[in-house]
Each structure stands twice: as C-alpha cells, then as structure tokens.
Amino acid sequence: MGTLEILLIAVGLAMDCFAVSVAAGITHRTFRCPKVWRAAFLFGLFQAIMPIIGWWVAGRFTHLVQAFDHWIAFGILAVLGIRMIRESFTGCENKKAVGINSLPTVLMLAIATSIDSLAVGITFAFLNMQTWQAVLMPVGIIGLVSFSLSLVGFCMGCSMHNAAKLRAELWGGVILIAIGLKILIEHLHDKI
Numbered sequence: 001m002g003t004l005e006i007l008l009i010a011v012g013l014a015m016d017c018f019a020v021s022v023a024a025g026i027t028h029r030t031f032r033c034p035k036v037w038r039a040a041f042l043f044g045l046f047q048a049i050m051p052i053i054g055w056w057v058a059g060r061f062t063h064l065v066q067a068f069d070h071w072i073a074f075g076i077l078a079v080l081g082i083r084m085i086r087e088s089f090t091g092c093e094n095k096k097a098v099g100i101n102s103l104p105t106v107l108m109l110a111i112a113t114s115i116d117s118l119a120v121g122i123t124f125a126f127l128n129m130q131t132w133q134a135v136l137m138p139v140g141i142i143g144l145v146s147f148s149l150s151l152v153g154f155c156m157g158c159s160m161h162n163a164a165k166l167r168a169e170l171w172g173g174v175i176l177i178a179i180g181l182k183i184l185i186e187h188l189h190d191k192i
Contacts (some may be wrong), residue, residue, distance in 0.1 A: 001127055005179060006138045009120060010145035012175035015044040015084065016113040018153040024100045025157020029050045036154045039100040042107065045149025046114035048139045054121025055135050070187030073123040077180030081114045085177075088170035117142060127183070 024039065100106050118144075121135075129135050 001129075001138070003137075003138035003141075005182070006141050007145070008175050009138075009179055010142040012081070012084075012179070013047060013114075013120060013142055013150070014149040016116065016148040017047065018149040020109055020113055021150040021153025022157040022160070023156045025160070028116025035100050036151070038103075038149035038154045039109070040147050040154065042110040043113060043150040044143040044145075046110040047117045049123030050114040051124060051139050051142060052135060053177035054118040055124040055129065057123075058122040058125035059130075070126070070151050070184055073126045074180040074184035076119045076123055077183070078177050081174065081177035081180065082117055085117075085170050085174065123183075 021040070021043070025036075101107070124135055126136065129138075
C-alpha cells in the first residue's frame with residue numbers, strides 16, 4: 001500500500017472527526033483554544049491507536065485467511081464506506097449538540113469516531129503489513145490527518161455558526177469504498 005493510498009484512507013477516516021469538530025464548533029460558536037486543541041489531539045490519538053489494536057489482533061490469525069484476505073479487506077472498507085455514506089444523509093435535526101467542554105465527553109467522541117480505524121487496522125494485517133515498522137507510518141499519517149482535519153473542522157464550525165449540511169462523511173465513505181475496490185482488483189489481477 002503506497003503513501004497516496006494511506007493518505008486517502010487517513011482522509012476518509014478523518015471525516016468523522018471533521019464532521020464532529022464542525023458540529024462542535026457550530027454548537028459552541030467560540031474557538032476556545034485549549035479545549036479545541038485537547039479534543040483535536042485526542043481525536044488524532046485515538047485514530048492512531050485503534051488501527052494498531054486492529055492490526056495486532058488480526059495479525060494473530062491472518063495465516064488462516066490468506067486465501068481470501070483481499071475479500072475481507074474489501075468487505076470491511078466497503079461496509080465502513082457505505083455506513084459513512086448512509087450517515088451523511090441523516091438529517092441535522094436528528095443530531096444532538098456536540099460538547100467538548102468535559103474530558104469524558106471528548107474521550108467518548110474520540111472512541112466513537114475511531115471505531116472505523118480499528119477495522120482499517122484489521123485490513124493492514126491482511127495486506128501483509130507484518131512488522132511494527134510497516135504499520136507505524138500509516139498510523140502516524142492517520143493520526144496526524146485526523147488531528148489536522150479536526151482543527152480545521154473546529155475553525156470552520158466556529159466561523160459558520162449555522163452552516164449548511166456538510167457532506168464530509170459522504171466523501172469519506174466514497175474514498176473508503178474506492179480503496180477497498182482497488183485492493184480487491186489488485187489481488188484478483190495478481191491471481192490471473
């Protein structure tokens with residue numbers, strides 16, 4: 001998996017953080033620097049930790065599924081992408097205000113937005129990323145992109161107040177599905 005693919009996966013995964021950050025910025029309407037930086041840091045940290053957990057757990061049984069691991073990777077990314085696309089069409093009236101004032105709330109948001117990263121970590125194990133060194137670069141990129149897009153989201157939300165619906169989750173879902181298709185096509189092509 002190349003750097004461009006990893007960057008695209010990172011952007012796709014960061015869309016949940018971005019959307020939550022925009023909503024938090026709109027809700028609070030003021031850019032309180034320490035709390036925003038704390039939330040963005042935790043979003044990035046959890047986005048980086050979860051793929052490591054998924055990779056480590058999946059790495060224990062990859063030898064059992066090597067014959068069809070590309071289908072598993074495609075399936076996970078496709079399901080995540082479809083879910084993100086579906087969530088992007090959920091009306092804003094169904095979404096509650098997002099608070100970042102309390103640390104427990106921010107931790108819960110960080111965990112909730114990083115569940116997709118756990119699944120992507122599983123796909124890393126199926127893509128023959130066998131060593132810690134192979135996983136650290138993608139994980140670092142995922143964490144940094146999530147942190148950066150969270151900060152951008154907070155800034156945008158604070159400046160927009162009553163923004164039109166953003167379809168960040170839609171594009172994140174499309175990116176994940178496209179990468180899943182690419183993985184599947186490459187593996188099927190290699191077997192021909």
